[in-house]
Amino acid sequence: MGIELLGKTNINFIGMRKYAFILSVIFVSMGIIALVQIWRGQANLGIDFAGGTAIQLKFEKPVQMEQARKVLETSGYHDSELQHFTEGNKLLIQVKKPFEAREAKVSDRIVAAFSGEFKENKFIVEGTTEIGPKVGKSLRDDALIAVVISAIGMIIYLAWRFEFSFGVAAAAATFHDVLTVMGLFLLLGKEINLLLITALLTLAGYSLTDTVVIYDRIRENLRLRPKDDLGVVMNSSINEVLSRTIVTSVTVFLVCLALFLFGGEVIHDFSFALLFGIVVGTYSSIFVASPIVYEWRKGQKIRIRTKR
């Protein structure tokens, strides 16, 4: 046989649920605070949700940040955000004011101001994004509706394959992960944009798979050992699939690490969300998804479909 990271383990995961719940409540409340902040418009929303203008410039030579900031201030964009990518001498300027198509365009004015100041250091406009406030709102709503409906579909399928409590717990664990990553992004002041939503969906898919694998083993063991206590069955099931859980997490983590390190600035935050999300997703399928079912159904007879 090849390497084994873990031999046969016998960890009492269900017994640790109290500590896990405390930790998770902290995570989830952070996420809920993030949601409220987003709803209030206080969070660092990307311009695709908030509306506004973003311009990315690529210079020939390195740029002094002070100089760039001065240009923005003198041209009246004090509240704009400036991000510097040293690799390739790139500047990302974001003005989070809903733009008005009729006015002189924000992007034109900024580009003109920079051309005046940086005469020695030529640049090209690599990309511009302008989003009206109405579009931002509809993008946000569409994303929300899609997420909610897919959660419902998922609960129905898992309720049919396992039991209602399993479906709800799987959905809860998935939302737990999504909220945790959102909370982290709020804490770090990172931007919440459409690309992050995609990362959260990827992460939700990953976390869900992880949870289903463990549920599957629990179902199998419940059938084999109907007399045993639910907690005992859950523990041994989680232990049995633990090496699979770890191996899969490690491989996906490696892929995301490569994206994070080499993927370029556009997907930098995206891959950061995934990296962190994989750790949380693995944690939640072990410490959140099954313990919720345990708390819900302990001491009761679980009716699992006997036919597969």
Next chain:
Amino acid sequence: MLRSIQLRAGLIVLFLALSIFFLIPTLVDPLPKWWTKYLPTDKINLGLDLRGGMHLLLEVEVQKAVESMMDKYAADIKDSLTKKDIPFGKIERTPDGKISVVLPDSKANDRFNQVRTDQFPGLKVASFREAEGKFLYLLEGNPKEAKGVEESAVRQALETIRNRVDQFGVTEPVIVPQGDREILVQLPGIKDPQRAIELIGKTALLEFKLVDDENSLEEALKGNIPPGDEVLYQKVVDRDSGVVTRRPYLIKKRALMTGDVLTDARMRIKSDFNESYVSLDFDARGARLFDQITAENVRKRLAIVLDNNVYSAPVIQERISGGKAQITGSFTPEEASDLAIVLRAGALPAPVKIIQNVTVGPSLGEDSIRKGIRAAFIGSLLVVIFMVAYYRMSGLIADWALVLNIVYLMGAFAAMRATLTLPGIAGIILAIGMAVDSNVLMFERIREELRLGKTVRAAVDAGYDKALFTIIDSHVTTLITAVVLFQFGTGPIKGFAVTLSLGVIINLFSALIGTKVIFDWINMKKQLKTLSI
């Protein structure tokens, strides 16, 4: 056993061949002649975020189209009343889209009502008031007619923008309606986004109006604009210094003629000044109208107004027949040529507002692709190495499944002409993760069975059997999510959902058939006593 192995291997090879077949246009450049003649030549379609280009969402301001319909009604009412010598006070469109009519006495009122019911049955009386011997009406349009005007405004705007883009020359543009009053325009690989926006967003309403020389422009600029007049400006560029100034004109509001009588508009260059201008050709009706206008207004100034900007206001020297005119101004050749395009393609029935503009320069797109591919490659390599290190020979089989997966996925992309976007790459990462996971699930199961002391053959079969339902469950839940996201998501989320759904389906195949067949084949060739797993 042998038959089943042959069958499954055949299926794998068939799909592999199909994938490579569809990928050839993407990989081979240039394609041989015989290929382009008979076989598909579609490359994998890259989204704007990867190949660079411009994505615009336009909102047609349909209420403006309705307003101009009401303006026209107001003008028609005035005309009819004037023709019949019915005296009237003020007739104008109110800001909320109704028409207010004031009549001085009851005789005029009776005759007006006659005209109203005979000629304008579409207009309803919203309110009527009699005050100080005057009769005040507020007329409103038919909501059904307004709705029709709104719909046709969007349809016409779509058609006009399509024409303009076609004449501008962009390869593979996407111009489709979205929702009730929005138009989505995607222009891949565009070099000069600013110019494209000008071209698409210009209303291009061309009007010929008289300059009011009887009243004082100075007074008007102080705020005393005579009724029926307006102040419009001309942009004047000084040839030497390049300084731009705005020159005001006092202009009569009524348009004598509009751009809908044009049959052609071309960019020309005046040979003696090397100056660009746009020449206009009118149709028969336009030619007649222009002839009449110029005949009636000799020595007066005729302003050529485009989207409420005066371009020139020459004095009419003599009656002009023949149906030709020109627009001069300080144009660069590009400006003149773009203006000719928009005039040829026709005016937009209502102004459009850009509510979303995402422009990705070709260099950024290239950068994203290069880095994305490099990262995906390094990531896959890490996984490949890890799997071999962890599972030895079996890891090699898993790696084979991974390669199958990626080739199938790319092939399916090319065959279905789906569009690969940056979020799509995220979907592929998740799919790769699931592909590896399927193998890990099976291998861990096989290890468990081997630990129980089963023979290699029995362990492999049992491992696959038991892992099967777990794999199906996890894939179906993911597929449900992906399909819903595809159905209800927009833009990037849709791109993500497409790759994910394809990835899940392909992964099921390669996990359940792709690797098992190799185990079976090895098992059949040599009765393994131990398995490298």
